[in-house]
Amino acid sequence: MNSLVNNLANRFRTCPVTGLKVDKSAENLIKVNAVVAVVCLLIGAIAAIGLVFTRWQAFHILPADWYYRFLTLHGLNMLIFFIIFFEMAVLYFASTVVLSSRQPAPKLGWLAFGLMMVGMVMVNAMVLTGKADVLFTSYVPLKADPLYYLGIILFAVGALIVVSLFFASLVVAKREKTYTGSIPLVTFGGLTAAIIAVITLLHGAAIYIPTFLWSLGLIELDPGIYRLIFWGLGHCSQQINVAAMVSIWYLLAGLTVGGVVLNEKISRAAFVLYIGFISMASAHHLLVDPEFGPGWKIWNTSYAMYLAVLASMVHGFTVPAGIEIGQRLRGHTNGLFDWLRKAPWGDPGFSGMALSIVIFGFMGGITGVTLGTEQINMIAHNTMRIPGHFHVTVVGGTALAFMAVTYYVLPLIFQKRVSFWKLAKIQPYLFGGGIATMAVGMIFQGIFGVPRRHWDITFKNAPFNVEFHPSVEIFQAVMGIGGTIAAIGALAFIAIAVASVFFGKTITADDLKNGASGLPQGVLKLPPQVYSGANVAAVHEAGAKGTMVLVFIFLAAFVLYFFVNWKILSFIWKIG
Amino acid sequence: MSQHDNEMHSAVVSPQGIWWKPANKQEMLWVKVAFAWCMVLFISMPFWHFKGGQNPTGVRGRTTPAAYNERATRFIEQYKVGEEKGIPVVAPPAGSEVYMIGRMWSWTPILKLKKDAEYMLHLSSLDLNHGFSLFPVNANFQVVPGYDYALKVVPNKSGEFKIICNEFCGIGHHLMVGKVIVED
Numbered sequence: 065m066n067s068l069v070n071n072l073a074n075r076f077r078t079c080p081v082t083g084l085k086v087d088k089s090a091e092n093l094i095k096v097n098a099v100v101a102v103v104c105l106l107i108g109a110i111a112a113i114g115l116v117f118t119r120w121q122a123f124h125i126l127p128a129d130w131y132y133r134f135l136t137l138h139g140l141n142m143l144i145f146f147i148i149f150f151e152m153a154v155l156y157f158a159s160t161v162v163l164s165s166r167q168p169a170p171k172l173g174w175l176a177f178g179l180m181m182v183g184m185v186m187v188n189a190m191v192l193t194g195k196a197d198v199l200f201t202s203y204v205p206l207k208a209d210p211l212y213y214l215g216i217i218l219f220a221v222g223a224l225i226v227v228s229l230f231f232a233s234l235v236v237a238k239r240e241k242t243y244t245g246s247i248p249l250v251t252f253g254g255l256t257a258a259i260i261a262v263i264t265l266l267h268g269a270a271i272y273i274p275t276f277l278w279s280l281g282l283i284e285l286d287p288g289i290y291r292l293i294f295w296g297l298g299h300c301s302q303q304i305n306v307a308a309m310v311s312i313w314y315l316l317a318g319l320t321v322g323g324v325v326l327n328e329k330i331s332r333a334a335f336v337l338y339i340g341f342i343s344m345a346s347a348h349h350l351l352v353d354p355e356f357g358p359g360w361k362i363w364n365t366s367y368a369m370y371l372a373v374l375a376s377m378v379h380g381f382t383v384p385a386g387i388e389i390g391q392r393l394r395g396h397t398n399g400l401f402d403w404l405r406k407a408p409w410g411d412p413g414f415s416g417m418a419l420s421i422v423i424f425g426f427m428g429g430i431t432g433v434t435l436g437t438e439q440i441n442m443i444a445h446n447t448m449r450i451p452g453h454f455h456v457t458v459v460g461g462t463a464l465a466f467m468a469v470t471y472y473v474l475p476l477i478f479q480k481r482v483s484f485w486k487l488a489k490i491q492p493y494l495f496g497g498g499i500a501t502m503a504v505g506m507i508f509q510g511i512f513g514v515p516r517r518h519w520d521i522t523f524k525n526a527p528f529n530v531e532f533h534p535s536v537e538i539f540q541a542v543m544g545i546g547g548t549i550a551a552i553g554a555l556a557f558i559a560i561a562v563a564s565v566f567f568g569k570t571i572t573a574d575d576l577k578n579g580a581s582g583l584p585q586g587v588l589k590l591p592p593q594v595y596s597g598a599n600v601a602a603v604h605e606a607g608a609k610g611t612m613v614l615v616f617i618f619l620a621a622f623v624l625y626f627f628v629n630w631k632i633l634s635f636i637w638k639i640g
Numbered sequence: 641m642s643q644h645d646n647e648m649h650s651a652v653v654s655p656q657g658i659w660w661k662p663a664n665k666q667e668m669l670w671v672k673v674a675f676a677w678c679m680v681l682f683i684s685m686p687f688w689h690f691k692g693g694q695n696p697t698g699v700r701g702r703t704t705p706a707a708y709n710e711r712a713t714r715f716i717e718q719y720k721v722g723e724e725k726g727i728p729v730v731a732p733p734a735g736s737e738v739y740m741i742g743r744m745w746s747w748t749p750i751l752k753l754k755k756d757a758e759y760m761l762h763l764s765s766l767d768l769n770h771g772f773s774l775f776p777v778n779a780n781f782q783v784v785p786g787y788d789y790a791l792k793v794v795p796n797k798s799g800e801f802k803i804i805c806n807e808f809c810g811i812g813h814h815l816m817v818g819k820v821i822v823e824d
Contacts, residue, residue, distance in 0.1 A: 082652075128811055162652055199808050203769045205785065206810070246659060249651035287769060288784050311651075318650025325651050326667055328659035353782045354700045354763075354789035361696075362685045370678035377674035381667065389648070438685045442696055445780040446771045446806040513778040515771070515806035519814045526817040527725045527746070530775055530802045593650040600646045607666045615670055619677065630684070630692075636777050638693040638758075638794035 075166065080576060081476060081587050085242075090160035090167035090233075094153045094477055095565075096177055098470070101149035102561050104184065105463075108141035109554040116502075116547035120540050121522055128519045132199065135517060136191050139200030143301070143458065144216075145184050148223055150466050151257065151308050152180075155230040157477070158254030158311065163247065165237035169229060176225035183219030186211055199517065201298065204275060204290040213276035220268045223261065230258045249325050249332065250318075253311025256335040261304045263343055267296030288355040292346075299346035302454075305462040306376070307338055309424070312465045313383045313417055319472055320414040320584070321407060322591030323390035326382050326608075334382075337375035341367040348436035352445045361438050373433055380425045381615050385608035392603045393595050400610040411584045416468025416492035423500050424461030430622045431507065432457060440629045443636065446517070449510030452503045459550075460499040467557050468492060471584050474561070480568035481575065481582030484560050488582075491560065495553025501546025508539040511632075696781065698791040705766040705785055712739035712762075716749050724750055724819075737762065737790070740803075740818075742770035742783045744810055747803045747818025755798045755824050763789045771807030774820070780806060795822040 076085045111134040117123040118131045190196040196208035271293040278285040317323030347364030391403035408414045431453040435444045512533045523530045722729040728749040734757035741748045743766040763783045770783040803818035
């Protein structure tokens with residue numbers, strides 16, 4: 065018994081920056097999952113370069129078969145492997161480190177990691193050997209090798225185990241009283257992501273297991289039903305991303321500038337709205353499908369009257385407002401925007417988070433809700449507007465937030481100084497700016513009817529020619545240049561992460577004292593995480609005036625974009 | 641005035657005691673404005689069903705590739721007026737049921753329609769999913785095998801239109817272009 069207690073005691077170290085107790089076995093799981101996530105990001109980024117310079121018809125480098133193979137590879141490695149491996153790391157972090165608690169079953173964590181690795185390698189091998197040219201969606205009756213579906217199933221089982229471990233960790237932390245009061249908001253957001261992950265993975269089982277059996281020739285599968293259940297997985301998984309991303313926004317707001325939670329009730333209620341309604345968003349993939357009628361489409365695509373959109377709009381206010389209040393509490397009180405001017409824009413943890421909020425909200429959110437409107441979807445479905453939209457949600461939003469938090473994970477978890485620090489300081493701008501530019505190029509091409517997932521829009525050997533508006537060539541260049549900058553930003557991130565983890569200098573007490581390079585300012589001097597005193601009431605009373613101005617500018621942009629699209633729709637053929 | 645005590649904390653701190661407290665004025669204002677906007681978003685869709693001219697409702701039903709092919713072939717034979725590049729050109733009368741076949745990798749037939757006339761345009765696929773994208777109108781519909789999607793359409797301009805396939809359907813996906821001619 066004594067040895068057990070000793071073993072457990074030896075598992076912990078105390079973080080010199082935050083004072084949190086860190087379970088080393090949880091820490092190792094965080095490390096391996098994060099490292100593999102970055103490897104998958106590299107595969108996805110290499111594929112992305114091939115795609116950009118193929119779609120940009122001036123270059124058109126890949127042959128048709130390899131274009132679709134790269135497209136499959138890109139979708140799976142970015143949207144599934146990179147993101148989910150990273151989220152596994154986030155779940156371990158939020159349930160152990162934040163709560164100063166232990167990982168209850170490290171061996172199970174390693175088993176899950178092994179399953180996910182095997183699944184990932186199987187899927188990538190099938191894709192690269194040309195046995196799964198089915199794109200990310202693998203719409204039945206398009207068929208891949210059975211091992212492809214099996215690989216996805218193994219990966220999903222592994223992920224489900226990690227999600228279960230997350231719940232178990234919460235129970236253990238509560239029972240062992242490693243914290244008092246309620247779980248912190250960051251963990252609450254992680255819990256939201258985990259619950260949505262269960263819903264998602266159940267849909268995944270419901271679609272990939274039958275599809276696996278179908279690929280073996282054992283059962284029949286209806287293409288319409290496949291689309292319905294696949295998107296139960298495909299879109300819900302994006303909502304895990306949203307919940308994880310928003311949690312990271314809150315986390316980084318606190319770590320970088322001492323941002324506060326304005327109101328626990330409002331922020332947590334918004335997370336609960338995600339759980340309740342966001343799965344219904346899957347329906348917006350089927351708005352111009354023949355399986356369902358308008359009642360079903362309207363109710364579901366609106367996430368039951370846009371209650372999940374409301375949640376995002378709430379976070380879109382509370383995070384910047386929390387940052388504003390934090391900055392005001394730290395003395396940046398002048399005018400409307402002094403808090404923004406005085407923000408640490410050279411800290412990639414802060415700039416990455418701030419750009420993620422702006423790109424996700426202003427670009428991703430507004431385009432997403434508009435394109436996901438039943439009728440407006442007719443002028444957008446499967447055009448380049450769709451990938452334009454989701455590259456500013458899941459890439460400019462989620463992936464950028466994950467990159468931003470990595471600049472804090474490297475010193476706090478890996479205990480390394482961030483390598484190539486000067487490059488790191490501009491990396492979020494490169495990546496965010498590049499992705500936003502690329503998305504603008506894609507969205508405008510889509511407005512002119514350019515299809516997504518298409519090898520050759522010059523239609524060279526087709527029976528009839530299609531001549532796009534001349535400006536499409538300009539938007540192709542915008543997409544290409546933006547995509548190139550984004551790819552450089554992604555490769556810079558990978559280089560920084562790999563160099564820091566494997567060759568970086570381990571942080572010493574002197575580094576923290578002397579302000580060594582390669583340490584974000586939130587690590588060097590953690591801003592207050594708790595404020596008290598007379599000042600607090602005064603600042604809270606004065607409120608977040610600057611953020612109020614920003615959110616109403618956002619709303620104006622939203623209203624304008626939404627109604628302009630209705631107007632464009634009204635010009636086309638009568639359809640009913 | 642907020643009901644907060646003189647304490648605020650970041651999102652990594654465990655809130656103590658009861659955190660279910662009233663939000664401050666600004667926050668409540670934004671929640672209300674955002675909720676009102678969500679209601680506008682929601683109502684816009686049913687509103688357009690009553691007042692707007694473009695809705696993806698259609699008449700939707702089950703079919704089989706064989707049955708659909710048979711019906712479409714009958715339609716083509718009935719109204720065929722010529723042939724272009726081996727594809728039949730079909731001129732159905734105003735008000736008729738019109739059948740479009742999507743398959744790897746062609747759209748059959750070529751349609752000759754009248755401007756401002758109404759047609760019931762049926763879409764289905766004989767093999768994989770395809771995407772019906774009418775160019776340059778930019779009207780897009782999913783074409784799913786086993787489902788017959790019939791949409792009432794009224795061309796509002798004359799000229800030559802193309803049908804681009806915008807759902808991945810294999811290696812020849814980019815060759816799949818069809819044609820619709822609208823005459824005054």
